[in-house]
Amino acid sequence: MAIATINPTTGSTEMVIEPHDPSEVESRIAEAASAAEALRATSYAERASWMHAAADILEDQAEGIGELITVEMGKPVLQSVAEVHKSVKAMRFYADNAETFLADVPLDDPSTVGASRAWTRYEPLGVVLAVMPWNYPLWQVIRFAAPALMAGNAGLLKHASNVPQSALFLDTLFERGGFPKGSFRALLIGGGEVASVIADPRVKAVTLTGSEPAGRSVAAIAGDHVKKSVLELGGSDPFIVLASADVRTAAATAVKARINNNGQSCIAGKRFIVHTDVYDEFAAEFAKLMSELRVGDPLLRDTEVGPVATASGRDDLAELVDDARAKGATVLTGGSALDMPGWFYAPTVIADLPDDARLVQEEAFGPVASLYRAKDNDDALRIANQTTFGLSSAVWTNDPDEEAYFVSHLDAGAVFINGMTVSYQELPFGGIKRSGFGRELAAVGQREFCNLKTVWKA
Numbered sequence: 001m002a003i004a005t006i007n008p009t010t011g012s013t014e015m016v017i018e019p020h021d022p023s024e025v026e027s028r029i030a031e032a033a034s035a036a037e038a039l040r041a042t043s044y045a046e047r048a049s050w051m052h053a054a055a056d057i058l059e060d061q062a063e064g065i066g067e068l069i070t071v072e073m074g075k076p077v078l079q080s081v082a083e084v085h086k087s088v089k090a091m092r093f094y095a096d097n098a099e100t101f102l103a104d105v106p107l108d109d110p111s112t113v114g115a116s117r118a119w120t121r122y123e124p125l126g127v128v129l130a131v132m133p134w135n136y137p138l139w140q141v142i143r144f145a146a147p148a149l150m151a152g153n154a155g156l157l158k159h160a161s162n163v164p165q166s167a168l169f170l171d172t173l174f175e176r177g178g179f180p181k182g183s184f185r186a187l188l189i190g191g192g193e194v195a196s197v198i199a200d201p202r203v204k205a206v207t208l209t210g211s212e213p214a215g216r217s218v219a220a221i222a223g224d225h226v227k228k229s230v231l232e233l234g235g236s237d238p239f240i241v242l243a244s245a246d247v248r249t250a251a252a253t254a255v256k257a258r259i260n261n262n263g264q265s266c267i268a269g270k271r272f273i274v275h276t277d278v279y280d281e282f283a284a285e286f287a288k289l290m291s292e293l294r295v296g297d298p299l300l301r302d303t304e305v306g307p308v309a310t311a312s313g314r315d316d317l318a319e320l321v322d323d324a325r326a327k328g329a330t331v332l333t334g335g336s337a338l339d340m341p342g343w344f345y346a347p348t349v350i351a352d353l354p355d356d357a358r359l360v361q362e363e364a365f366g367p368v369a370s371l372y373r374a375k376d377n378d379d380a381l382r383i384a385n386q387t388t389f390g391l392s393s394a395v396w397t398n399d400p401d402e403e404a405y406f407v408s409h410l411d412a413g414a415v416f417i418n419g420m421t422v423s424y425q426e427l428p429f430g431g432i433k434r435s436g437f438g439r440e441l442a443a444v445g446q447r448e449f450c451n452l453k454t455v456w457k458a
């Protein structure tokens, strides 16, 4: 795949970037390795001041970077600007909290291990490679980079090939804030070149956010070299509406959960599973609201849904809907690409899916919602857990017993009750099953790329 900005709103190529050749890759890895050595010797206070300075630089450019994100991947510009501000907030959060998150932890009673003192400490691993997706070109990178750098690691970024200008902005951001040269650099390379970077002895660990095939490949290579990996992969999150729920609020929130980021969020509600007692009311309201969404130019501030980010992504989505329809599913609204320039697909709700429809198992990465009628709560749980994914989930209920039952039994990395899944810097984020392993965000996310060193003293 060429490394290029191809505007999904128009389909036109705006910029093609020459990939880095092997000698440039080598020099960036070497720089990162010496930056990692330098960073180990710096204090939290120094790193925090550089992180705050980088956050200020980013905040000053929020509008411009927001527009760049929209041009590169098509999300509505207000959401792009919000992504920039969310990233700034995370940078400040780790600048202010890293020292506490990574503080030494003493054993309360060291005599139980025959010691006068025993404790654990968190130390940086060194150079960590981040392989990142295009759907949140800034946020996905910052939620890795801010905790990693604050822990004293250096970072290398292999960004998605369709967001090279976002990658180039991130390439210099941390150095502009004051971090030592090479602390965080982008590698403009294709997916095929990632294996040799992981294999490089100076690279100590890798994190990938993206699709399951990419994750499988990267984790296998990391495993082969006995290196730590974290995988944040796809999801087909259930959004469950039970009979006791506030159905109207659930339907309005379901629309947001499905179409945020043009439907291309890993934690979007994708499968809407509704108790039969409230199914008809929910389905009618949900389909109506989805059909009323304003679709169009994402640079306009009142646009609610922009294009799918790539032509192939739009075609994959169309194939999933066509497959379900051919097998007997009912399209309640939408159901086709829009006849206009760029890669627009109509907000879609599709119901009555037969078990063999691909949408039942596969992730729909775009504004397509599948709707399921559950005959009772056990059936809702069965449908929710029937995919191979396990990222997040949402349950709408006003019954404490139902709430406890679903919180305990959903196969997911998170459960949101009477709300849609959102990532917060304060809360751990990640999945189980084929949605990946490891966690990002909060304290636990920062500790993923640290050596937890145990110290025992006689």
Ligand code: NAP
Pocket (backbone or CB within 6 Å): 001, 131, 132, 133, 134, 135, 140, 158, 159, 160, 161, 162, 189, 190, 191, 192, 194, 195, 209, 210, 211, 212, 213, 214, 215, 217, 218, 231, 232, 233, 234, 235, 265, 266, 267, 363, 365, 391, 431, 435, 436
């Ligand atoms: P993708 O095709 O897997 O690409 C993600 C990154 O991996 C890109 O940088 C890509 O580079 C690279 N890559 C692809 N194949 C690779 C390989 N075999 N070896 C090494 N690197 C490889 O995913 P995407 O289409 O950009 O993103 C959509 C997916 O990401 C969805 O499944 C979504 O759910 C998931 N996602 C998950 C989370 C989470 O936190 N769990 C967050 C956001 C997105 P190229 O661009 O050069 O191919």
